[in-house]
Amino acid sequence: MSNPEDSPVRESPVPMSECGAALAIEQVPDRWTWLILREMLYGVSRFADIQADIGIPKSVLSGRLAQIVENGLAKKKAYRDGSSRTRHAYVLTQKGRELAPVILALMQWGDKHIKNGESALELTDKRSGNPVKIGIVPKGGALPLRWLHFAPARQDNEGKS
Amino acid sequence: MSNPEDSPVRESPVPMSECGAALAIEQVPDRWTWLILREMLYGVSRFADIQADIGIPKSVLSGRLAQIVENGLAKKKAYRDGSSRTRHAYVLTQKGRELAPVILALMQWGDKHIKNGESALELTDKRSGNPVKIGIVPKGGALPLRWLHFAPARQDNEGKS
């Protein structure tokens, strides 16, 4: 016999199809996509710039960008840079911008565990100027994304006591 | 003329080799690795269980697990489940466990943008029982990972006022 159905559906606490994380991963499925979003978060928006920064082959970049746009994480907009020719920029949508905590959490993790604590980016509260980080907060206690400001950290320590 | 140098070194604010995020992505480079870590976060630790939950081919799973162990995100330990035969468990190391905020931030994002707000997992502060989330906090204001507790959310709303 050995009915294949007899085990009590031992399964992850949250099945894939209902897990926000699993669904999110579908939209950011690989290394390149993460790196592209990181660039956009930094404000880099042009095809050639992204390509140069992260070293992605053009063919792959155009595919990934299409997929990112299709998922609504960014949109492509033509713009006119002064007297120059029409250019395209890929800019994050609200949905895409809200991935910032994920990317920044990843960055914090990398800074801590791979770079032994030195971080290349300094996160601050845009209003108070105080340093911030990504972490666990009582619900309602998080600062809104709007207030987040980031700038390359300086080697020497800023007036932190 | 249009000197190609006239833009002020347009480059990602933080070059790849110094960016914690980019380095972190090297250690969690693909979809499967994320899903495996998600499983481990949930406490699923056995090869066959992970395989069944996320639907990964065995060959790929064994490769990814090796890589995860090599990167120090998890370690493999044999254990004896009561009278049963020896089994192996892959359990997160401290380094791996500290990816929790990343994965949970991803989950929050997925819940919000893909599942339209209904989350399958409820995060709480283990001591107070109050709900928590991942977000931007003044430095030093985050709750320690130890205090984080998560359980499958119930459909009906918990006594939130």
Add this chain to the structure above:
DNA sequence: AGAGCAGAGTTCAAATGTCAAACCCAGAAG
């Protein structure tokens, strides 16, 4: 002790994805 079985993993061919370099195309400058 010997047979069987389950978990964990390896091997293999076919399908798919990646890379780098070459090619294309539209619009602005000349």
Add this chain to the structure above:
DNA sequence: CTTCTGGGTTTGACATTTGAACTCTGCTCT
């Protein structure tokens, strides 16, 4: 109307992924 350049697509060699079949090991049952 030619050239240049940003933003691609195509090409073909190479690498990885998949899924099915196979192996190995060490319990468990008789």
